[in-house]
Amino acid sequence: MTQTALIRPAWTPATIALMVLGFMVFWPLGLAMLAYIIWGERLDGFKADVNRATDDLTSAFRKNRHGMRTGGSGNAAFDEWRDAEMARLDEERKKLDEMRREFDQHMRDLRMARDREEFNRFMAERKANQAKTPGSVPDINA
Template sequence: MATATAFLSWPARAENWLDSYGKGAWIAAMVLGFIVFWPVGLALLAYMIWGKKMFGNKSCKNRNRMPTGALRDSGNVAFEAYKAETLKRLEDEQSAFDSFLERLRDAKDKAEFDTFMDQNKGRRAAETQSDQPVAG
């Protein structure tokens, strides 16, 4: 019975050991797995991707999120007022920047469309002149 428990716990112990050394250890284990026997490397790669080992903690989705401590009440009224004012100011700046980027994209799209129309107008004029019969 103890042997079965020990056998079942070795993957958990190996996972904890690799976690203690970070992502580099996981990548090294995967590369060694591919060298020794490719299905082992493939299994480690799949576990790293679907087990959130590779991209779980520091993904792009989490990068723009506010730290959890920023939402916690400190108990200090003056600090909470300052924090609320600062967060409101940052939200206003973010929305102003978003609208600026939207206007910038719209201007770029309009410029590209105008360039296309100018090129297309020139082509149509050349086609119209070549379609007319030559007087002679």
Template sequence: MTIATPVLRPATTQQRITDVLARGRDWLDARGRPAWLVAMVLGFIFVWPVGLALLGYMIWSKRMFGCSKRTAAPRYSAPSTGNSAFDAYRAETLKRLEDEHREFIDFLAKLREAKDKAEFDQFMEKRDAKTDA
């Protein structure tokens, strides 16, 4: 009985380039939008097509405007301290804080919407006043 051993094929140049680009993307994603902007500016300074390519990629992937694929922040979870009463208190407090944070974000969104509506209504009133005159 023979055991089949997997044959390891050398990676093609395209696979290596794809792997390097993926690792670079992951490295920049871990550091956030400022790292992407710095990479783009350096690309424009040293090799302008690289900067242009980064700008296009950032716009296409929505990294330029802060719309990342991760919409919800990961929930914080600390290792158990061994004290079940404290762990329960900590979990309850963290949940309450997360709920308050979510409510506050919703409140800010409603506040922005109300401000935008008020500004738009004011614009429409001025516009109507000009057309009437």
């Protein structure tokens, strides 16, 4: 694979200069640059492995959260009550989310009304000022 980037995980004049500069400014920076030069080519594979592991972990949590549990408590009555409570809480969360959306819309409407009122007041004052000094600024609405 041919790489043409100036800063790449290889012993190039730019990376050596950055490493030396890093050691002079703050030694951990120089050490980090040295590690990048030596092990930087493995970084893409490492990132892919970490992303895959994270995706697997989050999907396991999602499955667990949505009721696809691998094991219960061993008590059927408790498991039934827990599932009913989780469903009730999910319903409450949906109601709260809907109320939040309605409130946000209400606040947007209030801001729009306030802005509209301020704009109308500005336009009225502008027309009044133009009426006092005729010929200074042409009216674009006329």
